[in-house]
Amino acid sequence: MPLLALLFAWAAVLVTSAAMPQPVPLLLHRWMTAADAHAPGAADGQALEVGDWSKDQLLTILRQAGEPPTTDRAIARGAVLHLDIALLVRARESGDLFPAYPKAGPPPPSPSMLVLDGRNTGSGASSTHLEFARALLLKMTDPGLQAEFARRWYAASAAELALRRQFAELSVHLDHARRLLPDDPEVLVASGYLHEILAGPVAQAALRERPSILVGERRANLGEAQRYFQRALSKSPGLAEARLRLGRVLGLQGRHEHALVELRRALEDAEDRTQSYYAFLFLGRSAEALGRLDAARGDFERASVLFPLAQSPRLALSRLAIEGGDEREARRVLDGALDTPAVDGETSDPWWVYDRGPGRYADRARTRLHRALLEDTG
Amino acid sequence: MRPHAGLPVMAAACLLVIAGSAPARQQTFTSRVEAVRLDVLVTVNGQPVRNLTAADFEIRDTGVLQQVDLVSFEKIPLNVVLALDMSDSLTDAGVTDLRQAAHGLLDALIPGDRAGLITFSHAVARRSRPSSEVAVVKSALEAARAEGQTSLIDASHAAMTMAVSPGARGLVVVFSDGLDTSSWLAPDLVLATARRSEVVVYGVAVGRSGGDDFLADLSDVTGGRLLRVRSTDALRSTFLRILEEFRHRYLVSFTPRGVPGAGWHRLQVRVKVRNARVRARAGYTGGS
Numbered sequence: 001m002p003l004l005a006l007l008f009a010w011a012a013v014l015v016t017s018a019a020m021p022q023p024v025p026l027l028l029h030r031w032m033t034a035a036d037a038h039a040p041g042a043a044d045g046q047a048l049e050v051g052d053w054s055k056d057q058l059l060t061i062l063r064q065a066g067e068p069p070t071t072d073r074a075i076a077r078g079a080v081l082h083l084d085i086a087l088l089v090r091a092r093e094s095g096d097l098f099p100a101y102p103k104a105g106p107p108p109p110s111p112s113m114l115v116l117d118g119r120n121t122g123s124g125a126s127s128t129h130l131e132f133a134r135a136l137l138l139k140m141t142d143p144g145l146q147a148e149f150a151r152r153w154y155a156a157s158a159a160e161l162a163l164r165r166q167f168a169e170l171s172v173h174l175d176h177a178r179r180l181l182p183d184d185p186e187v188l189v190a191s192g193y194l195h196e197i198l199a200g201p202v203a204q205a206a207l208r209e210r211p212s213i214l215v216g217e218r219r220a221n222l223g224e225a226q227r228y229f230q231r232a233l234s235k236s237p238g239l240a241e242a243r244l245r246l247g248r249v250l251g252l253q254g255r256h257e258h259a260l261v262e263l264r265r266a267l268e269d270a271e272d273r274t275q276s277y278y279a280f281l282f283l284g285r286s287a288e289a290l291g292r293l294d295a296a297r298g299d300f301e302r303a304s305v306l307f308p309l310a311q312s313p314r315l316a317l318s319r320l321a322i323e324g325g326d327e328r329e330a331r332r333v334l335d336g337a338l339d340t341p342a343v344d345g346e347t348s349d350p351w352w353v354y355d356r357g358p359g360r361y362a363d364r365a366r367t368r369l370h371r372a373l374l375e376d377t378g
Numbered sequence: 379m380r381p382h383a384g385l386p387v388m389a390a391a392c393l394l395v396i397a398g399s400a401p402a403r404q405q406t407f408t409s410r411v412e413a414v415r416l417d418v419l420v421t422v423n424g425q426p427v428r429n430l431t432a433a434d435f436e437i438r439d440t441g442v443l444q445q446v447d448l449v450s451f452e453k454i455p456l457n458v459v460l461a462l463d464m465s466d467s468l469t470d471a472g473v474t475d476l477r478q479a480a481h482g483l484l485d486a487l488i489p490g491d492r493a494g495l496i497t498f499s500h501a502v503a504r505r506s507r508p509s510s511e512v513a514v515v516k517s518a519l520e521a522a523r524a525e526g527q528t529s530l531i532d533a534s535h536a537a538m539t540m541a542v543s544p545g546a547r548g549l550v551v552v553f554s555d556g557l558d559t560s561s562w563l564a565p566d567l568v569l570a571t572a573r574r575s576e577v578v579v580y581g582v583a584v585g586r587s588g589g590d591d592f593l594a595d596l597s598d599v600t601g602g603r604l605l606r607v608r609s610t611d612a613l614r615s616t617f618l619r620i621l622e623e624f625r626h627r628y629l630v631s632f633t634p635r636g637v638p639g640a641g642w643h644r645l646q647v648r649v650k651v652r653n654a655r656v657r658a659r660a661g662y663t664g665g666s
Contacts, residue, residue, distance in 0.1 A: 201557060201558060201559070202557055202559055205557050281562070285564075288567075311501060311502060311532065311562070312532075312562035313562075315502075315532050315535060315536070315562055315563055316562060316563065318535070318536075318539060319535060319563060319567060319568070319571055322539070322571050322574065323570075323571070327539070327542055330539050331539055331540070331542075334536055334539055334540075337502075338496070338502060338503065338504035338536055339504060348501070349500075349501070351560075351562050352500040352501070352527070352560050355559075355560075
């Protein structure tokens with residue numbers, strides 16, 4: 001009798017639970033609550049709490065996140081929460097969370113390139129929380145909403161990674177971005193920017209030091225950068241940042257006549273004083289390479305007018321003066337430039353922050369993302 | 379021929395008088411021929427060789443043997459410019475070592491010598507113009523703090539420009555512990571400028587920093603040397619060694635004869651000393 005009663009009681013429980021709505025699993029409930037309460041852009045209590053969760057817990061959430069009652073809105077808020085954890089709470093942590101990505105295939109190998117002032121400071125394993133957030137985005141069910149939100153999320157996150165010079169992470173990040181948003185001009189510009197960086201002296205020195213790292217040769221990277229910028233411009237011809245960088249890359253490839261064409265157009269499309277400054281600098285460099293020294297001098301002088309404290313155009317002018325045999329003029333031009341106190345790069349010489357790429361617009365991208373969270377998914 | 383206007387300090391005028399076909403007047407063409415000056419280091423087994431005379435040197439300009447004059451270098455003061463990397467990668471201990479090294483070199487200067495100071499991170503800052511007041515330079519060095527990226531190439535250009543001084547021998551000591559990350563000037567352009575300069579550059583690199591390639595090339599084209607140290611605590615002895623070595627260099631000159639004027643002139647410098655190693659700039663650029 002006791003055994004029979006127990007069986008009946010168990011059967012009754014099964015029948016009852018099948019008839020009732022499924023309760024939200026406790027962990028998923030906690031996660032959704034935290035994501036909802038999280039203040040975007042803040043290392044708040046929610047970010048600290050979820051930031052402490054184990055990889056097993058995150059994997060559990062990911063398995064459950066694609067099903068009701070999880071909504072696209074909750075996923076979007078979660079993606080922002082984990083971006084903030086990755087950038088603000090667990091910035092130094094990295095690790096391989098997932099053996100494979102749902103729908104997206106295995107993550108690509110990460111180029112090992114974390115640098116401080118030109119020194120290779122470590123390898124670039126991917127951040128757990130960024131991996132989690134990227135995988136979350138794939139769980140969104142509305143394709144339109146997914147594309148719109150992912151566009152802003154990737155723009156903001158790529159800008160932050162560029163600003164922090166986390167190029168290894170950025171490489172993995174953009175690879176995923178291109179799978180989800182293959183024709184997005186901002187993703188394409190960021191991808192071109194990354195190859196522009198990888199073609200630069202820091203990455204190439206790291207490659208010489210450790211030939212096994214996945215950086216690629218300078219020439220190949222310049223070619224990739226050129227193709228990405230051209231693809232971005234085919235989607236959005238007025239994108240001054242893409243044209244500016246394309247012009248510079250063409251110059252680095254020695255194709256100065258082509259560079260001049262792109263840079264003059266970039267000057268016309270420039271959105272701000274900084275882009276105009278870059279265009280004049282690069283125009284000057286290409287004109288100099290072509291032996292048009294008067295034109296180069298004019299371009300560097302115009303750059304100097306835009307940013308009177310900037311050292312770069314004055315260094316270029318002083319070198320041109322020596323080229324012309326005028327040591328005295330070279331010293332005169334340098335005189336003012338070298339006495340300029342080394343103030344913040346943004347206000348003094350934008351060349352010093354050119355390699356931040358999309359990171360120069362990180363604030364704007366972050367604001368757009370947070371606004372999207374409130375408007376599109378709210 | 380006319381070497382680049384910024385180069386020589388010595389000049390000899392040569393007047394060519396050519397009889398013209400017009401009987402009424404003579405056509406006169408003046409060609410100014412200027413001397414080329416070279417700082418030359420001669421060593422045997424790493425030790426400077428002393429007491430050489432002009433007769434011990436053989437200089438070929440673009441393959442053509444030249445007549446060598448020797449300048450008494452003891453009488454010519456030095457114009458030393460220190461270009462010191464003060465970027466993020468330099469540790470606190472490194473900054474202390476660097477300051478002590480610079481102080482050591484400044485203390486070893488003699489009356490008549492001048493010194494200037496440039497520090498660089500992403501920005502190139504002239505802390506002190508060339509001055510015979512060593513205390514001023516030392517004081518300026520104390521104010522510098524390590525921060526930012528590395529504009530090694532820009533700083534090298536600025537230092538070479540600063541080190542040019544009529545009546546003095548220009549020496550630039552460039553210290554860097556890292557790779558150039560933020561210069562605007564391209565290395566090949568600065569090396570092209572360096573080829574025109576009489577200034578001698580000594581590079582000092584810590585470990586195997588990425589900036590080695592540029593510093594090695596720059597030292598090479600100016601006739602200087604790149605010295606690598608294992609750690610910054612060796613900087614003081616290295617700086618002193620550079621100064622000592624520079625004082626034992628020969629300043630030789632010649633007035634180019636039998637060579638074309640414009641363009642790059644490759645120089646070959648030899649001495650009549652067994653097993654000697656000679657360092658001098660690889661050439662100079664002649665004017666039009």
